[in-house]
Each structure stands twice: as C-alpha cells, then as structure tokens.
Amino acid sequence: MTIHHVTSSRFKEQSHAALADAVLQGNLTRMRGNFLPRRAKVRDGLPEFDDLRDAGIAIKKHTIAHLDLYLEAFEAAVAATGGTVHWAADAGEARAITLSICQELGARTVTKGKTMVGEEIGINPYLEAHGITPVETDLGEYIIQLADQPPSHIIAPAIHLNRAQVGQIFADHHPHLKGRVMEDVDEMLDDARGVLRQRFLDADVGITGANFLIAETGQTVIVTNEGNGDLTQLLPKAHIVLAGIEKVVPTLEDATTILRVLARSATGQEMSAYTTFSAGAARPGDPDGPGAFHVVLIDNGRSALLGGETEDILRCIRCGSCLNACPVYGKVGGHAYGSNYSGPMGAILTPALAGMAEAHHLPNASSLCGRCEEVCPMRIPIPKMLRHFREEEMKMGLAPAAARRGLKLWAKLASRPALWRRATSLVTSVLGAMGRRRGRFSALPLSGAWTATRDLPAPQGKSFQSQWARRS
Ligand code: SF4
Numbered sequence: 175m176t177i178h179h180v181t182s183s184r185f186k187e188q189s190h191a192a193l194a195d196a197v198l199q200g201n202l203t204r205m206r207g208n209f210l211p212r213r214a215k216v217r218d219g220l221p222e223f224d225d226l227r228d229a230g231i232a233i234k235k236h237t238i239a240h241l242d243l244y245l246e247a248f249e250a251a252v253a254a255t256g257g258t259v260h261w262a263a264d265a266g267e268a269r270a271i272t273l274s275i276c277q278e279l280g281a282r283t284v285t286k287g288k289t290m291v292g293e294e295i296g297i298n299p300y301l302e303a304h305g306i307t308p309v310e311t312d313l314g315e316y317i318i319q320l321a322d323q324p325p326s327h328i329i330a331p332a333i334h335l336n337r338a339q340v341g342q343i344f345a346d347h348h349p350h351l352k353g354r355v356m357e358d359v360d361e362m363l364d365d366a367r368g369v370l371r372q373r374f375l376d377a378d379v380g381i382t383g384a385n386f387l388i389a390e391t392g393q394t395v396i397v398t399n400e401g402n403g404d405l406t407q408l409l410p411k412a413h414i415v416l417a418g419i420e421k422v423v424p425t426l427e428d429a430t431t432i433l434r435v436l437a438r439s440a441t442g443q444e445m446s447a448y449t450t451f452s453a454g455a456a457r458p459g460d461p462d463g464p465g466a467f468h469v470v471l472i473d474n475g476r477s478a479l480l481g482g483e484t485e486d487i488l489r490c491i492r493c494g495s496c497l498n499a500c501p502v503y504g505k506v507g508g509h510a511y512g513s514n515y516s517g518p519m520g521a522i523l524t525p526a527l528a529g530m531a532e533a534h535h536l537p538n539a540s541s542l543c544g545r546c547e548e549v550c551p552m553r554i555p556i557p558k559m560l561r562h563f564r565e566e567e568m569k570m571g572l573a574p575a576a577a578r579r580g581l582k583l584w585a586k587l588a589s590r591p592a593l594w595r596r597a598t599s600l601v602t603s604v605l606g607a608m609g610r611r612r613g614r615f616s617a618l619p620l621s622g623a624w625t626a627t628r629d630l631p632a633p634q635g636k637s638f639q640s641q642w643a644r645r646s
Contacts, residue, residue, distance in 0.1 A: 379413075
C-alpha cells in the first residue's frame with residue numbers, strides 16, 4: 175500500500191516555503207473567505223441538516239461494518255448490468271488493471287474526470303510511461319496538469335493559483351494563444367472548453383472516480399459542476415471507474431441521503447450542477463454510452479484500517495470541509511502536506527495509507543482546535559485520531575529526540591502534583607522576575623520555535639495553581 179509521490183517527510187521545509195510565498199498566502203486568504211460562509215448559509219437553510227448528517231453517519235457505519243457483503247453485492251449488480259468489477263489489492267494492481275483495459279482497446283488517449291484515488295495510485299504518470307496520454311477534464315485538474323503540479327485541495331485542486339497565474343499557464347501551453355495572457359475568467363473558461371471539446375471527441379477511454387458505489391443497483395455516482403464527467407464517460411469505447419472500497423453504500427436512497435449533505439459541505443451548494451449515475455455499458459438502442467464499463471475496486475491499505483483506531487476515516491466523503499476550516503491548512507496550503515490528501519483528513523489518511531515513517535509529521539500539523547470534526551458532515555473524530563498517531567510517533571521513536579526528552583520530563587513532573595506545583599511556581603517566579611521590565615521575551619532557551627516569529631509573554635503574577643489554592 176502506498177500513495178504515489180508522497181513528500182510528507184519534508185512537511186516542515188515545505189510549510190516554511192509556503193509561508194514565505196506571498197502570492198500563495200494571498201490566494202489562501204481568498205480561499206478561506208469563500209468556502210466556509212457559503213457552507214454556513216446553506217446549512218442554516220436546511221433545518222434537517224443535522225438529522226441528514228446522523229442518517230449519513232449511520233449508513234456509512236453500517237456499510238463499513240459489513241463491507242465485504244456490500245462489495246460482493248455491488249460486484250454482482252455490476253455484472254448484471256453488463257459491467258465488470260476488478261479487485262485491486264494495491265496501487266500497483268490498480269494501475270496494471272487500468273493499463274491492460276486501455277491496451278486491449280488500443281487506446282492512445284484517455285480523458286479523466288477528477289479522481290483523488292487516481293492521484294493516489296499515480297495513474298497519469300503510469301499511463302504516460304506506457305505511451306497513453308491522459309487528459310484531465312475537470313478545469314482545476316486540467317490547469318494543474320498543464321502546470322505539472324499536484325492538486326492542493328481534494329475538491330478544488332488549483333485553489334492555490336490565482337487568475338493571473340492561470341492566465342499565464344494557458345498562455346504557456348495553448349499554442350493558439352501565441353503567448354497572449356488572458357485576464358478575463360470567462361474568456362479562460364471558453365478557451366479551456368474549446369481545447370477540451372476536441373480531447374473528449376478524440377479519447378479512446380474515459381476514467382472517472384466515484385463518490386458512491388451503489389450495492390443494490392451496481393451504479394457508480396459522481397458529482398461535478400462542469401459536466402466534464404459525463405462527456406468523459408459517455409463518448410469513449412470504455413468507461414473505467416477507479417474507486418476506493420469504502421465508497422460503497424447499500425441502496426440508491428442511501429446515496430441520495432448522503433448527497434444532500436455532500437454538496438452543502440463541499441461547495442456550499444444545495445446540490446452540485448451534475449449528479450451522474452452510471453450503470454453498465456451502452457445497450458443496443460441506447461443513444462449514447464460507453465462501449466464497456468469497468469470498475470476497479472481499490473483497497474491499497476483501506477481494509478487494514480477496519481477495526482483499528484483509524485477506521486472512522488473510511489466514512490470520509492471527500493467533501494473538503496475540514497481543509498477549509500483548518501487554520502493550519504489555511505496558512506500552509508495543500509502542497510506542504512506532500513500528499514494528494516491534505517489538511518486534517520490528509521493528516522489521517524496519508525500516514526494510514528503511506529505509513530508513519532513517511533508521514534509522521536502530518537498529525538502534528540494541528541492545534542487540535544477541533545474545527546475539523548465540528549464541520550465534518552460525517553463527524554469523523556479527527557483530533558482523536560491525530561492524538562493516536564502522535565502516540566504512535568512517540569512509540570516508534572520517530573519524534574525528535576528533544577521532543578521525546580521534553581515529554582518524558584513533563585510526564586514525570588505532571589504525575590507528581592507536589593513536584594509539579596513547586597516546579598511551575600519556581601519557573602513562574604523566575605520568568606516573571608526576568609521579564610518584569612519588558613513584559614515579554616524575544617529570545618529564551620528552549621523556546622526558539624516560538625520566539626522565531628513572535629514574542630513570548632512573561633508570566634504576570636502567580637501561577638494558576640497557586641491562585642486556585644489560595645481561593646479554595
Ligand atoms: S474528513 Fe469529513 S470534513 Fe474532511 S473531507 Fe472527509 S468528510 Fe469532509
């Protein structure tokens with residue numbers, strides 16, 4: 175199991191670079207002002223939002239508890255509609271299955287809807303290495319493909335770029351523009367639409383992800399706002415759906431229940447512009463549809479989470495709400511996380527799938543303020559799981575030696591109340607006396623990470639413990 179091209183071990187360097195990037199900081203500030211107010215507005219307009227949320231959580235919990243049964247039911251239902259399910263234990267198998275379907279059809283070009291699991295398994299570079307050209311058709315994905323960058327957000331992959339940057343990317347990659355940098359967003363949209371139209375017509379195979387797999391009907395479901403997913407799957411010789419095994423739900427009604435909270439949580443819409451249900455290949459007499467329908471069910475480490483401390487992350491419906499609410503993501507952006515899964519959900523999913531050795535920094539990228547759990551439509555206990563990974567980091571000896579020594583010392587003090595009181599009272603008095611004149615410190619031993627960017631206030635008066643003791 176692994177995630178393609180993970181650079182999470184460089185999280186600290188990558189976040190420092192992001193913080194020093196003034197353009198990125200401006201783009202992230204704009205993003206923070208967009209998503210959350212829209213989500214709050216549509217949420218407030220639906221009084222039964224929390225009931226739907228509870229119903230969605232119950233559906234997901236039930237399905238995950240019986241995952242094998244529902245996946246087998248889904249496979250049988252897909253077969254009944256003339257499609258084929260392929261089981262991929264890991265990223266390598268998923269890539270090989272996808273490639274072999276493309277090669278059997280003699281495919282030269284492949285159009286793609288946005289699929290995070292496609293990013294996870296690194297399908298694009300793999301197809302390219304075998305002479306097949308993948309073309310992203312979601313606008314954000316198309317932009318970052320041209321720019322040769324990974325996505326920085328699970329629902330808005332190019333959110334780290336502004337209008338001027340996108341204009342420059344089009345100028346650099348669309349020869350018909352002859353280097354002209356467009357400034358008008360509508361003109362850019364028209365331009366991308368014109369380029370992609372021909373790509374849709376040329377494609378031999380269309381690849382999409384899936385927001386849901388419906389066990390009852392064998393349908394796969396995607397939500398988009400651009401209609402690109404429909405053109406991706408309707409026009410070519412074959413439609414391949416890449417999906418994690420946790421995407422299955424029992425019935426059509428279950429999918430529609432969760433759909434009602436998904437769009438509201440993701441983009442602040444009541445419903446996405448397009449919700450597409452796909453089932454099987456085109457039948458004789460159908461006006462359109464793919465010649466063949468394949469679903470690649472990808473495990474890649476997910477089944478190992480079942481019954482464990484991080485099983486709840488399998489409820490994630492990839493709405494992106496936790497990213498939008500996270501103060502850390504809001505400052506460092508998605509690329510700093512070094513994984514296509516970024517923000518709070520990425521700080522769980524990346525170490526869970528790629529391993530702690532690769533991603534142990536990510537669970538520390540949180541103040542544990544709890545906003546992620548608060549906004550999560552599936553109420554996934556992200557802070558609890560972050561703490562679990564922090565404990566694992568300690569047990570595995572991956573935390574820096576100074577942090578390990580510091581925590582050991584803290585544990586010794588904190589488990590001896592009398593000693594704790596004496597030590598804190600001594601430190602408070604000494605620091606209070608030292609900082610009396612300025613009221614703050616701009617440098618202090620062991621506090622370099624804090625004082626590098628801000629002053630540390632000097633203690634004012636007695637410690638909380640001693641004031642409390644005097645009151646009671
Ligand atoms: S963890 Fe929750 S809020 Fe974050 S993407 Fe998943 S479902 Fe959305």
